[in-house]
Amino acid sequence: MSEDINITINDQPVSVPKGTLVVEAAKKIGIEIPVFCYHEKLGPFGCCRMCLVEVEKMPKLTTACTQTVMPDMVVKTESPKVIKAQQGVLEFTLLNHPLDCPVCDKGGECPLQNNTFKYGPGDTRMEFDRANRDKATPLSPVITIDRERCIACQRCTRYSDIIEQESALVMLNRGFNNEVGTFNNEPYDTKYSGNVIDICPVGALTNTQFRFKARTWDLDNSATLCAHCGCNCNMTLGSRTNKFMRIETRPNDLVDDGWVCDKARFGYDFIESDHRIVEATNLVDGEYKVAKTLEIARQTAESLKKIVDEYGPESIGFIGSPFGTNEELYLYHKLFRFTLGTNNLDHKIYIDTPGLPVDHYDFLNVETANLVLLIGSDPAEELPILDLRIKKAITRKGVKLAILNDQKTELDKIADLSLMYDVGSDEIALAALANSLALELDIEMVEGETSDESLTGIAERRMKEMAELVRTAMKVCVVYNPASLTGNSIFMLKHLLGVINKIPTMECGAIPAAPFTNSLGAMDMGILPDYYPGGISSSDSGKVDQVWGDGSSLQSKGLSALEMIDKAESGELKALLVYRNNPVIDFPDRKRVESALKKLSLLVVHDMMKTETSVLATTVLPSNGPGYDEGTTTNIGGRVQYRKRGLNTKNSPDWKIISKMINSLSEKPIEYLTSFSVTEELSQTVPGYSEISKKSIKKEGKTREKIESANGVVPEIGKVESSGQGLKLRIAEQLFAKDKILDASSPLAHHFLPSTLCLHKKDALKLDLSNGDQAILAANGVEVKAIVEVSNRCNPGAVIVPRVSDDQGLLRLSRSCSVNWVEVKKPKVE
Amino acid sequence: MLGSGALIVMDHTVNIVEAALRMSYFYMHESCGKCTPCREGTRWMYQILNDIQNGKGSSKQVEKLEDICDNMSFKCFCALGDAAVAPVASSIMHFRSDYDELIKNLESDEVSA
Numbered sequence: 001m002s003e004d005i006n007i008t009i010n011d012q013p014v015s016v017p018k019g020t021l022v023v024e025a026a027k028k029i030g031i032e033i034p035v036f037c038y039h040e041k042l043g044p045f046g047c048c049r050m051c052l053v054e055v056e057k058m059p060k061l062t063t064a065c066t067q068t069v070m071p072d073m074v075v076k077t078e079s080p081k082v083i084k085a086q087q088g089v090l091e092f093t094l095l096n097h098p099l100d101c102p103v104c105d106k107g108g109e110c111p112l113q114n115n116t117f118k119y120g121p122g123d124t125r126m127e128f129d130r131a132n133r134d135k136a137t138p139l140s141p142v143i144t145i146d147r148e149r150c151i152a153c154q155r156c157t158r159y160s161d162i163i164e165q166e167s168a169l170v171m172l173n174r175g176f177n178n179e180v181g182t183f184n185n186e187p188y189d190t191k192y193s194g195n196v197i198d199i200c201p202v203g204a205l206t207n208t209q210f211r212f213k214a215r216t217w218d219l220d221n222s223a224t225l226c227a228h229c230g231c232n233c234n235m236t237l238g239s240r241t242n243k244f245m246r247i248e249t250r251p252n253d254l255v256d257d258g259w260v261c262d263k264a265r266f267g268y269d270f271i272e273s274d275h276r277i278v279e280a281t282n283l284v285d286g287e288y289k290v291a292k293t294l295e296i297a298r299q300t301a302e303s304l305k306k307i308v309d310e311y312g313p314e315s316i317g318f319i320g321s322p323f324g325t326n327e328e329l330y331l332y333h334k335l336f337r338f339t340l341g342t343n344n345l346d347h348k349i350y351i352d353t354p355g356l357p358v359d360h361y362d363f364l365n366v367e368t369a370n371l372v373l374l375i376g377s378d379p380a381e382e383l384p385i386l387d388l389r390i391k392k393a394i395t396r397k398g399v400k401l402a403i404l405n406d407q408k409t410e411l412d413k414i415a416d417l418s419l420m421y422d423v424g425s426d427e428i429a430l431a432a433l434a435n436s437l438a439l440e441l442d443i444e445m446v447e448g449e450t451s452d453e454s455l456t457g458i459a460e461r462r463m464k465e466m467a468e469l470v471r472t473a474m475k476v477c478v479v480y481n482p483a484s485l486t487g488n489s490i491f492m493l494k495h496l497l498g499v500i501n502k503i504p505t506m507e508c509g510a511i512p513a514a515p516f517t518n519s520l521g522a523m524d525m526g527i528l529p530d531y532y533p534g535g536i537s538s539s540d541s542g543k544v545d546q547v548w549g550d551g552s553s554l555q556s557k558g559l560s561a562l563e564m565i566d567k568a569e570s571g572e573l574k575a576l577l578v579y580r581n582n583p584v585i586d587f588p589d590r591k592r593v594e595s596a597l598k599k600l601s602l603l604v605v606h607d608m609m610k611t612e613t614s615v616l617a618t619t620v621l622p623s624n625g626p627g628y629d630e631g632t633t634t635n636i637g638g639r640v641q642y643r644k645r646g647l648n649t650k651n652s653p654d655w656k657i658i659s660k661m662i663n664s665l666s667e668k669p670i671e672y673l674t675s676f677s678v679t680e681e682l683s684q685t686v687p688g689y690s691e692i693s694k695k696s697i698k699k700e701g702k703t704r705e706k707i708e709s710a711n712g713v714v715p716e717i718g719k720v721e722s723s724g725q726g727l728k729l730r731i732a733e734q735l736f737a738k739d740k741i742l743d744a745s746s747p748l749a750h751h752f753l754p755s756t757l758c759l760h761k762k763d764a765l766k767l768d769l770s771n772g773d774q775a776i777l778a779a780n781g782v783e784v785k786a787i788v789e790v791s792n793r794c795n796p797g798a799v800i801v802p803r804v805s806d807d808q809g810l811l812r813l814s815r816s817c818s819v820n821w822v823e824v825k826k827p828k829v830e
Numbered sequence: 831m832l833g834s835g836a837l838i839v840m841d842h843t844v845n846i847v848e849a850a851l852r853m854s855y856f857y858m859h860e861s862c863g864k865c866t867p868c869r870e871g872t873r874w875m876y877q878i879l880n881d882i883q884n885g886k887g888s889s890k891q892v893e894k895l896e897d898i899c900d901n902m903s904f905k906c907f908c909a910l911g912d913a914a915v916a917p918v919a920s921s922i923m924h925f926r927s928d929y930d931e932l933i934k935n936l937e938s939d940e941v942s943a
């Protein structure tokens with residue numbers, strides 16, 4: 001309902017909402033007003049004076065980046081007065097700017113260059129030596145500043161203040177001596193630091209990796225997506241002669257709001273790693289023999305078929321990946337369900353189901369909601385760009401934040417209410433909140449005692465406060481991490497969503513914020529034992545047959561990923577195809593997983609990196625992976641976008657390998673020409689994806705239709721875990737972990753943490769441990785060393801251990817995806 | 831006003847260029863550095879005045895000074911930039927002869943050299 005205001009710019013009329021800045025109004029009608037300090041995400045500041053314009057009836061020129069439109073305003077951007085001012089400002093700006101253009105990284109895409117060409121005086125009147133400053137000072141291992149080139153526009157410092165809200169980068173000193181730096185010269189190493197490189201209007205802030213490597217106009221730029229987490233931020237991958245050069249932002253307000261995190265910008269070294277799998281190999285007499293990829297694909301399909309013929313379809317399984325593209329996962333679903341006839345498909349170890357009982361919200365809703373309710377999620381470590389969006393909503397859009405979690409997170413600082421439940425009591429805590437709301441609504445409640453503080457560590461009074469926040473919010477956006485929930489808690493969470501939705505006049509939606517790149521896509525594509533694509537339950541044979549044709553529904557109940565490991569151990573599962581997953585490290589109880597996998601007569605690993613699982617394989621197939629692959633992924637907000645290829649490879653794309661497997665077993669082979677041929681097919685078969693096409697997702701992607709969840713009955717609270725020995729273990733995600741993606745040679749290695757365990761001070765006292773002590777986590781006959789941090793990051797009775805590396809092998813300590821117990825002890829003195 | 835240095839009384843023996851130089855040093859030092867014209871302009875004016883005062887200036891530079899004043903005035907973020915312009919602009923306007931004298935010396939030196 002915003003009022004529109006009419007103004008005239010250079011004799012052209014334009015009508016814009018009240019509050020619009022003149023510079024934006026001009027943009028709307030294609031009039032450029034040059035700027036340096038102004039950036040649309042940072043708002044008005046007015047320091048560079050580049051944007052001076054003449055406004056009738058105003059005595060002085062005014063800055064178009066700070067001036068909002070007024071009714072009947074008459075603006076001139078090309079009058080002699082303005083031109084004189086522009087030339088004057090540019091002369092000042094260039095006065096002490098070095099003549100670095102021929103070697104500067106910004107050359108060719110530099111606002112200072114561009115503005116100078118268009119609006120500059122054409123000559124210099126500077127008769128003195130230009131000031132000299134430091135040419136290359138590292139601000140962190142990944143960012144180098146050239147202080148001579150800085151024009152003190154303060155975009156970078158304001159970014160640090162307003163966007164990432166760290167105030168880490170600041171303007172030091174005064175007047176001509178001012179310079180960009182950090183307090184006490186500490187490194188500028190936030191999670192989002194790299195964005196300052198893109199917004200710096202000159203070549204002052206440079207990417208240390210990319211510095212002097214190539215001229216910008218020589219780069220091949222690919223409009224692609226980040227494949228590190230479920231945000232799916234848009235980015236540009238620049239390469240030269242097929243060598244990786246750099247990552248830059250590619251703003252998409254519906255997804256990333258114009259930013260990427262440092263894991264995107266500096267975390268793509270793996271695409272040129274020596275550990276990539278680039279050949280297909282077969283284990284013959286204890287030795288891996290290389291052969292043609294598609295030939296091995298054919299043999300693999302035939303071997304799987306042979307096992308099915310001999311032992312039945314229950315004897316094979318597929319462990320997929322929340323990192324693959326929709327197309328690849330869709331084809332695997334077809335291969336296993338229709339060609340081989342099994343429902344044994346899964347991609348994760350926690351329990352989750354497709355569909356929501358409320359709206360599926362996207363990132364914009366975070367800003368338009370009145371309350372964000374964050375459950376079991378730590379966006380800063382799991383989904384960094386969602387973290388920025390939440391910070392923006394809370395600090396600049398007046399949205400409230402309520403947090404329900406088993407650990408302290410950074411967002412607690414800005415939360416209106418943050419409640420911490422005991423590790424493992426998530427189901428009861430969710431039930432308590434749901435019941436608190438249901439009581440007022442007079443609807444069915446979860447049975448049993450939920451409100452007692454001893455059950456969850458949260459006092460009844462506090463939970464009521466949270467219920468009150470939710471009840472009065474009008475529009476709630478629930479952000480939850482299914483991977484952090486234990487056991488069957490996901491059903492309680494969905495029950496809670498349903499209850500919130502029943503509050504009169506309530507608008508409620510949710511974002512299922514699993515940290516992985518394409519978790520949503522993997523569920524949508526039916527990489528689940530109990531659901532076909534589009535959230536159709538396997539038991540709903542009518543619906544399955546309707547979508548896939550008669551006889552498509554399979555009788556068997558599929559096995560989950562962990563059940564497949566059980567069956568492999570017992571010998572009932574004979575063959576397993578693992579696609580871009582590493583069960584040996586990422587599933588509980590490594591020893592057991594390894595021995596189970598070794599018992600298989602066929603273990604096919606289709607992956608892009610050598611892993612602890614691939615070394616056990618009888619057949620290895622190369623997967624191209626991010627950088628080389630192409631296809632669509634669905635982000636946590638339900639937006640389907642296209643991940644374009646960045647570098648060329650001679651290897652067969654994954655979809656070709658999978659379709660080869662399908663075709664070698666079918667009478668009616670389907671030949672796909674490109675990955676988009678698969679997209680086209682799946683848009684016709686996967687409910688929710690009917691609008692997805694090459695065309696519709698081209699620019700900003702397209703939100704897939706919401707997938708309904710089955711109408712749930714009120715869940716029962718599961719049996720409370722019998723108490724175990726020691727403390728309850730909670731493994732926390734760490735953004736920069738030393739794994740297959742970021743290895744020791746990564747430019748982000750300075751972020752790696754040592755193995756650490758976080759204790760409540762009560763437990764620390766009991767165990768006689770204090771900050772910095774060496775300690776040992778013991779369970780399953782395995783010991784993991786860690787340094788003690790007494791931080792009250794969780795309630796007493798539990799220990800939080802960040803997953804800092806693959807070598808740490810944390811999952812060895814657990815047995816299942818529900819509560820696991822560990823003993824924390826002092827190391828033996830020798 | 832007197833205590834703040836905003837009003838300064840000088841007699842005719844004072845070299846106005848030197849006075850302008852001192853004041854421009856003051857403003858260069860006071861500039862916070864936020865906006866470009868003030869941060870760069872105050873320093874440039876000081877550099878030029880310094881040349882002129884030390885007998886290294888030219889009449890072209892005086893004209894340039896006037897133009898720098900024009901490019902700064904009413905274009906800075908705050909009034910400090912305008913204040914920095916005032917002594918320089920007015921000293922040229924009212925005491926141009928003081929400038930010319932310093933420059934003449936130089937120009938005649940050059941001829942005789």
Ligand code: SF4
Binds near residue numbers: 152154201202
């Ligand atoms: S480093 Fe770049 S962004 Fe930061 S103040 Fe200098 S010119 Fe502006």
Ligand code: SF4
Binds near residue numbers: 227231233265383
């Ligand atoms: S937030 Fe996630 S998708 Fe976005 S840039 Fe970072 S890792 Fe990539």
Ligand code: FES
Binds near residue numbers: 051
């Ligand atoms: S862009 Fe307006 S003052 Fe810098």
